[in-house]
Amino acid sequence: xxxxxxxxxxxxxxxxxxxxxxxxxxxxxxxxxxxxxxxxxxxxxxxxxxxxxxxxxxxxxxxxxxxxxxxxxxxxxxxxxxxxxxxxxxxxxxxxxxxxxxxxxxxxxxxxxxxxxxxxxxxxxxxxxxxxxxxxxxxxxxxxxxxxxxxxxxxxxxxxxxxxxxxxxxxxxxxxxxxxxxxxxxxxxxxxxx
Amino acid sequence: xxxxxxxxxxxxxxxxxxxxxxxxxxxxxxxxxxxxxxxxxxxxxxxxxxxxxxxxxxxxxxxxxxxxxxxxxxxxxxxxxxxxxxxxxxxxxxxxxxxxxxxxxxxxxxxxxxxxxxxxxxxxxxxxxxxxxxxxxxxxxxxxxxxxxxxxxxxxxxxxxxxxxxxxxxxxxxxxxxxxxxxxxxxxxxxxxxxxxxxxxxxxxxxxxxxxxxxxxxxxxxxxxxxxxxxxxxxxxxxxxxxxxxxxxxxxxxxxxxx
Numbered sequence: 001x002x003x004x005x006x007x008x009x010x011x012x013x014x015x016x017x018x019x020x021x022x023x024x025x026x027x028x029x030x031x032x033x034x035x036x037x038x039x040x041x042x043x044x045x046x047x048x049x050x051x052x053x054x055x056x057x058x059x060x061x062x063x064x065x066x067x068x069x070x071x072x073x074x075x076x077x078x079x080x081x082x083x084x085x086x087x088x089x090x091x092x093x094x095x096x097x098x099x100x101x102x103x104x105x106x107x108x109x110x111x112x113x114x115x116x117x118x119x120x121x122x123x124x125x126x127x128x129x130x131x132x133x134x135x136x137x138x139x140x141x142x143x144x145x146x147x148x149x150x151x152x153x154x155x156x157x158x159x160x161x162x163x164x165x166x167x168x169x170x171x172x173x174x175x176x177x178x179x180x181x182x183x184x185x186x187x188x189x190x191x192x193x194x
Numbered sequence: 195x196x197x198x199x200x201x202x203x204x205x206x207x208x209x210x211x212x213x214x215x216x217x218x219x220x221x222x223x224x225x226x227x228x229x230x231x232x233x234x235x236x237x238x239x240x241x242x243x244x245x246x247x248x249x250x251x252x253x254x255x256x257x258x259x260x261x262x263x264x265x266x267x268x269x270x271x272x273x274x275x276x277x278x279x280x281x282x283x284x285x286x287x288x289x290x291x292x293x294x295x296x297x298x299x300x301x302x303x304x305x306x307x308x309x310x311x312x313x314x315x316x317x318x319x320x321x322x323x324x325x326x327x328x329x330x331x332x333x334x335x336x337x338x339x340x341x342x343x344x345x346x347x348x349x350x351x352x353x354x355x356x357x358x359x360x361x362x363x364x365x366x367x368x369x370x371x372x373x374x375x376x377x378x379x380x381x382x383x384x385x386x387x388x389x390x391x392x393x394x395x396x397x398x399x400x401x402x403x404x405x406x407x408x409x410x411x412x413x414x415x416x417x418x419x420x421x422x423x424x425x426x427x428x429x430x431x432x433x434x435x436x437x438x439x440x441x442x443x444x445x446x447x448x449x450x451x452x453x
Contacts, residue, residue: 005352008431011401013352025218036217038399038422045399047217114220115397115423118313121220159314177313179303182219 004054011047012054016040017062021113022187026068031058039113039186072187077156078173079105079147079192085135085166089149092132101194103127104147104168109154109190119158119182123190126154138164145171147192158182195324196294197256200279204252205378206319207309208300209291211244212418215305220422223402224310227251227289227378227418230338230438231267235293237335238265245297245330246307248319250290253283262327263295268338271295287442288372299326311378312419345452346440348405348430356427357407358389365405365413365429366451373412374445379421380414381441383449387411388429395425403432403440415440 004014017024021039028037028046031054036047044062046054081101090097109123126149134150139162142148146157148165157163158176171192176183184190199206209232212225226232226249233243241247248254258274265271266282267290274280284290300307300316309316319325350362370385388407400406404416406426415432416424430451432440443449 006349006431007352007399007401007428008349008403009433011399011431013399021218035214036223038217040396040398040423042396043398045401047214047401049214113423114218116220116421118221118310119219159312179315181216181304182221186218 003056004059006052007045009051010049011045012052013043013045014059016042016044017059017065019062019065020067020187023065023067024062025186027062027065038115040115041113068187072189073185074189074191075184076191076193077171079169079194080172081105081147081169081194083147083167083169086168089130089132089166089168093129095129100130100168103130104149104154105192105194111184111186111188111190114182114184114186117157117159117161119177119184120155121182121184121188121190122153122155124153126152132166134164135166138162142167143170145176147171156184195259196262196327197325198259199254199319199321199323199325200257201253201255201281202319202321203254204250204284206252206254207249207311208246208298208316208319209249209308210246210306212308213304213306213310217422221304221313222310222419222422224306224308224418226291226308228291228438228442230341231289231442232291232293234268234338235265235291236297237338238269238271239263239293239295240332240335241293241295241297241330242333245293246300246328247291247293247298248325250282250284250292251288253281254292254319255279255281256292256325259324265293267291284444286444288444288447289442294327297328297330299328310419341435341439345450346436347433348451348453349433350430350453351428352431353427353429356390356393357429358391361388361390362429362453364388366453370413370449372443372445372447372449376445378417378419380416383413383415388413390427393427395427397423397425400424400428401431403434403437404428405430405432417441
């Protein structure tokens with residue numbers, strides 16, 4: 001049975017249905033009073049401009065919610081593989097640095113979640129051979145534009161920030177977040193072009 | 195130009211009601227730390243509630259370059275003549291607002307006119323800066339209802355499994371102090387650590403006012419620039435009506451909670 005829990009007096013949280021983040025955001029934003037939606041790996045939060053009113057039927061309907069009708073975008077990011085962790089990642093995965101770069105650049109990714117910092121997109125589709133746990137010691141400062149991997153994800157840091165992911169390179173053809181918002185959006189198909 | 199900044203100590207930014215509607219892009223809601231105080235200042239000079247005003251976490255000295263009507267928080271408006279200087283400090287609170295008749299002019303970026311430091315939107319106000327006023331039409335102000343005095347009200351949850359029995363009771367029975375390390379992202383509370391279990395942390399959606407508890411047990415109340423997702427469990431969430439009162443308590447000041 002679909003249930004939800006209060007997240008304060010203007011939001012609710014519930015278990016994520018087995019749908020894409022894009023489809024969930026599109027459907028939940030249409031609920032009366034909803035102003036914002038955040039989709040995480042296992043949870044969804046809906047944010048209201050008034051005390052929330054949610055029915056179980058609304059949540060259950062998300063399991064069959066249609067995808068956002070807007071076309072999926074294809075985004076190319078110009079990449080230079082110059083990251084400080086290339087040799088370390090190569091050693092841990094038992095491959096050459098050239099192999100690591102080629103593997104990362106050959107894959108097609110999808111934006112499946114956004115969080116952590118404005119415009120920070122969690123990209124799925126990382127080749128299994130590159131899956132590594134986070135670094136044991138996070139860096140106090142990762143430069144903006146850094147291409148990074150950790151667990152099953154790759155991402156590009158939109159802003160300089162602390163970070164515990166392995167750094168493979170840099171996106172060199174523009175900022176990931178600007179006055180018009182985030183360069184990557186939920187659902188985008190993303191390729192890195194060396 | 196209308197105002198020239200002669201002195202800016204601490205963090206001074208232009209703020210409005212924020213940028214709702216972009217959290218799915220990991221953009222926090224932003225906006226004024228104490229929304230009710232921003233609204234009170236705006237209404238005092240017949241501005242709409244969402245008119246951009248100056249948020250002062252520290253001290254600001256400005257000089258009027260022409261006759262202008264200003265107001266701070268809920269106080270009555272005052273007229274500044276060209277050449278008048280005005281000093282405004284957030285003390286004895288943590289934050290004060292300076293509203294100018296017509297609003298402060300600021301470009302609309304990404305749905306809002308205020309600074310969102312974490313997203314590089316809008317800037318920090320600096321000495322020598324010249325501020326223009328916008329031409330927002332006069333509105334008839336409605337009084338700002340006074341919040342009843344008393345402890346800050348909480349909604350329990352949503353992660354009770356991550357806390358021992360009595361953790362919320364301890365939070366409510368104890369007096370906490372606003373840590374000087376607080377910022378617009380989070381307000382840290384000095385006081386008895388909140389006991390929590392060591393269940394694995396899962397990155398989950400966050401909300402303004404959420405009281406998250408890291409490993410050391412120091413509660414952090416998320417502010418307008420909070421990350422949209424986070425891994426620390428939430429013991430309770432401050433009610434929306436009490437957020438401004440909590441965030442206006444001066445650094446080092448005492449706070450108590452209630453259910």
